Amino acid sequence: MLADQQILRIPGPTPIPPSVQRAMSQPMIGHRDEETSALLRVIGADLKSVFGTEQEVAIIAASGTAGLEAAIVNAVHPGEEVLVLVTGAFGQRFVKICEAYDIHVHVINYEWGKAIVPSEVQAYLQKNNAIKAVFSTFCETSTGILNPIKELSSAIAQVSEALVIVDGVSCVGGVETKMDEWGIDIIVTGSQKALMVPAGLALIATSKRAWKHIETNKRSRYYLDLTTYRDNLLKLTTPYTPAISLLYGLKQSLQLLKEEGLQQVYDRHDLLMRMTRAAIKALDIPLLTNDDYASPTITAIQPDDFDAVEFRKLLKNEFGLSVAGGQGHLSDKIFRIGHMGYCSPADVLQTIAVVELGLMKIGETIELGIGTAAAQRIYLSQGVR
Amino acid sequence: MLADQQILRIPGPTPIPPSVQRAMSQPMIGHRDEETSALLRVIGADLKSVFGTEQEVAIIAASGTAGLEAAIVNAVHPGEEVLVLVTGAFGQRFVKICEAYDIHVHVINYEWGKAIVPSEVQAYLQKNNAIKAVFSTFCETSTGILNPIKELSSAIAQVSEALVIVDGVSCVGGVETKMDEWGIDIIVTGSQKALMVPAGLALIATSKRAWKHIETNKRSRYYLDLTTYRDNLLKLTTPYTPAISLLYGLKQSLQLLKEEGLQQVYDRHDLLMRMTRAAIKALDIPLLTNDDYASPTITAIQPDDFDAVEFRKLLKNEFGLSVAGGQGHLSDKIFRIGHMGYCSPADVLQTIAVVELGLMKIGETIELGIGTAAAQRIYLSQGVR
Numbered sequence: 001m002l003a004d005q006q007i008l009r010i011p012g013p014t015p016i017p018p019s020v021q022r023a024m025s026q027p028m029i030g031h032r033d034e035e036t037s038a039l040l041r042v043i044g045a046d047l048k049s050v051f052g053t054e055q056e057v058a059i060i061a062a063s064g065t066a067g068l069e070a071a072i073v074n075a076v077h078p079g080e081e082v083l084v085l086v087t088g089a090f091g092q093r094f095v096k097i098c099e100a101y102d103i104h105v106h107v108i109n110y111e112w113g114k115a116i117v118p119s120e121v122q123a124y125l126q127k128n129n130a131i132k133a134v135f136s137t138f139c140e141t142s143t144g145i146l147n148p149i150k151e152l153s154s155a156i157a158q159v160s161e162a163l164v165i166v167d168g169v170s171c172v173g174g175v176e177t178k179m180d181e182w183g184i185d186i187i188v189t190g191s192q193k194a195l196m197v198p199a200g201l202a203l204i205a206t207s208k209r210a211w212k213h214i215e216t217n218k219r220s221r222y223y224l225d226l227t228t229y230r231d232n233l234l235k236l237t238t239p240y241t242p243a244i245s246l247l248y249g250l251k252q253s254l255q256l257l258k259e260e261g262l263q264q265v266y267d268r269h270d271l272l273m274r275m276t277r278a279a280i281k282a283l284d285i286p287l288l289t290n291d292d293y294a295s296p297t298i299t300a301i302q303p304d305d306f307d308a309v310e311f312r313k314l315l316k317n318e319f320g321l322s323v324a325g326g327q328g329h330l331s332d333k334i335f336r337i338g339h340m341g342y343c344s345p346a347d348v349l350q351t352i353a354v355v356e357l358g359l360m361k362i363g364e365t366i367e368l369g370i371g372t373a374a375a376q377r378i379y380l381s382q383g384v385r
Numbered sequence: 386m387l388a389d390q391q392i393l394r395i396p397g398p399t400p401i402p403p404s405v406q407r408a409m410s411q412p413m414i415g416h417r418d419e420e421t422s423a424l425l426r427v428i429g430a431d432l433k434s435v436f437g438t439e440q441e442v443a444i445i446a447a448s449g450t451a452g453l454e455a456a457i458v459n460a461v462h463p464g465e466e467v468l469v470l471v472t473g474a475f476g477q478r479f480v481k482i483c484e485a486y487d488i489h490v491h492v493i494n495y496e497w498g499k500a501i502v503p504s505e506v507q508a509y510l511q512k513n514n515a516i517k518a519v520f521s522t523f524c525e526t527s528t529g530i531l532n533p534i535k536e537l538s539s540a541i542a543q544v545s546e547a548l549v550i551v552d553g554v555s556c557v558g559g560v561e562t563k564m565d566e567w568g569i570d571i572i573v574t575g576s577q578k579a580l581m582v583p584a585g586l587a588l589i590a591t592s593k594r595a596w597k598h599i600e601t602n603k604r605s606r607y608y609l610d611l612t613t614y615r616d617n618l619l620k621l622t623t624p625y626t627p628a629i630s631l632l633y634g635l636k637q638s639l640q641l642l643k644e645e646g647l648q649q650v651y652d653r654h655d656l657l658m659r660m661t662r663a664a665i666k667a668l669d670i671p672l673l674t675n676d677d678y679a680s681p682t683i684t685a686i687q688p689d690d691f692d693a694v695e696f697r698k699l700l701k702n703e704f705g706l707s708v709a710g711g712q713g714h715l716s717d718k719i720f721r722i723g724h725m726g727y728c729s730p731a732d733v734l735q736t737i738a739v740v741e742l743g744l745m746k747i748g749e750t751i752e753l754g755i756g757t758a759a760a761q762r763i764y765l766s767q768g769v770r
Binding site: 001002003004005006007017018019020025256257259260268319320321342343344345346347349350352353354356357360361367368369370371372373376377379380 | 386387388389390391392402403404405410641642644645653704705706727728729730731732734735737738739741742745746752753754755756757758761762764765
């Protein structure tokens with residue numbers, strides 16, 4: 001194997017573009033200096049476009065999970081009931097955090113690989129009108145589902161005043177996100193997915209309606225108190241020491257998104273998804289999810305006649321290609337190809353061609369090039385550049 | 386197109402491995418400090434393996450062409466006759482440098498795309514016994530030929546005392562090079578090809594026999610005087626300020642070659658060549674060279690029914706894939722795929738799959754995936770890891 005080559009196709013952390021890597025190598029600056037304020041100003045404006053909001057986007061030096069926890073401890077008053085819609089491991093994480101805070105949590109569980117059905121949520125809320133917040137996962141990373149958040153928000157608003165709180169970690173920046181227009185109250189993402197920056201930043205946008213609820217919340221919290229982030233951000237500073245090098249990276253990655261054009265970025269992710277799915281179908285390997293709710297950022301594959309764990313091991317050892325395994329009860333049953341962030345059609349073709357070699361290497365009989373050709377046909381059929 | 390993506394498949398400069406990039410980012414050191422001597426010690430030992438020699442390998446802060454010039458101005462005494470074997474643009478460069486120094490130069494020209502025939506050289510030397518040095522090109526980058534240097538050296542030695550001087554720029558480090566065993570007197574390479582370092586270092590190894598000739602050479606030279614490099618190298622230093630960051634990079638790239646194993650590195654290049662050629666043949670596009678003398682580091686392709694210039698432009702603009710054009714009279718007639726240095730089978734598959742898309746985009750009718758499958762079959766047929 002070629003020494004020193006890593007082909008990273010997991011659903012985050014994702015590869016870092018060279019210019020982002022360079023940006024992060026800049027000399028350290030003082031976190032209370034003018035330069036940091038300038039960074040926050042540029043980043044703040046660009047994040048608003050990505051989130052589709054007029055609100056400030058809080059930046060916390062933390063992993064995405066801290067962002068999910070921040071949403072909960074800020075938005076849920078002591079004694080309030082909440083509903084969590086669970087479509088996979090990251091929906092379950094919301095439940096676990098709520099349980100850690102002894103929050104009265106209702107759960108609707110969906111079969112892993114299936115998406116939220118907004119009308120069911122509506123019906124549930126009508127029967128349980130004490131629910132003050134509904135938590136959902138935009139892209140469920142563990143299954144590769146993109147939940148219908150726009151429809152969900154609208155369905156919730158029709159029957160309830162509950163806050164709409166969304167985990168957008170593995171898709172914001174890769175799929176269209178219209179927080180204000182869709183009526184999302186809190187949406188969280190992390191730096192290490194479609195935003196093409198190493199892990200270490202949790203990004204959280206909050207609606208005016210949610211701010212009112214948060215400001216009166218007596219729940220104990222300190223580092224994750226969103227009001228302190230907002231109040232400092234309005235003065236172009238941060239309550240605690242920010243992760244400067246990651247901010248440098250984020251500024252550059254947002255610049256790359258802007259240069260490509262957000263719509264073009266979303267179109268690219270959609271194309272990468274369709275190329276990947278067409279290839280896997282042509283190779284006659286079952287996909288975990290159906291086309292209707294497939295995520296543009298990650299594809300989960302559930303082989304029925306070979307061992308996913310051995311297959312992943314071979315791809316890594318022989319070709320340096322990292323794809324992800326499953327989580328929870330699917331941990332050894334599926335493998336997942338990430339195609340978000342710094343990923344091009346050429347990268348998907350490489351991944352598919354190597355997957356084909358890997359299949360032959362583990363003894364599967366396939367027609368070589370058939371998956372690659374299917375992906376190529378998708379590319380050619382739509383002429384996106 | 387994905388912003389900030391460059392897929393560099395030209396025959397040098399080649400992509401820089403991440404660990405080499407990191408090595409070059411180390412803080413500057415004093416060029417007369419102990420650290421620089423330590424660098425030169427490690428590099429010196431590793432270069433000897435790559436060149437296949439017991440001799441010191443001089444390192445000049447300069448492009449490869451300066452290395453070719455150094456060979457000429459050091460080895461050719463005023464008034465001596467030399468023979469240059471020209472198989473392409475880099476053979477011609479030897480001629481041009483000789484002409485600049487008013488050296489009496491004999492030339493055997495081969496059709497571009499064809500290799501040197503040692504027996505013809507032997508016959509020429511027998512008829513022209515005043516020739517004191519024979520210049521040849523190991524890999525002729527402009528055509529993708531690997532000349533039979535081992536056979537050439539042996540053929541020359543049978544009939545002449547002439548020095549055997551070889552331009553190894555686009556292959557040393559990627560193909561087996563046995564300077565001492567084959568009887569090469571001077572061999573030159575550059576840092577930016579199979580050695581996976583940015584351009585800026587010319588590397589020159591010289592045989593004992595050649596040193597004798599060089600030491601008595603009265604020709605004017607200063608920066609390129611090889612004896613000063615050798616004498617300083619024996620004291621683990623350099624006559625002039627060395628390119629420290631490139632030395633850091635070279636140390637790490639030589640370490641990578643050692644870790645992979647030199648034979649494995651050569652096998653990999655051979656595999657990449659065979660994958661590339663099989664793919665292009667399957668796509669029914671003429672190769673410039675035949676299999677017998679094809680270079681493991683670069684493949685030249687001469688399309689007969691589409692425009693190579695337009696095709697390259699499309700690959701670059703739509704996919705960020707850089708392949709090279711031709712040189713000299715072939716400049717707009719061929720395109721060349723580099724597969725040397727930091728290049729894996731997965732990288733060749735990516736290149737081929739993108740070439741297939743490019744062919745469709747310029748209106749060629751091909752069976753999608755057919756080139757990819759041909760390359761995959763080569764990979765599978767030999768099981769190299």
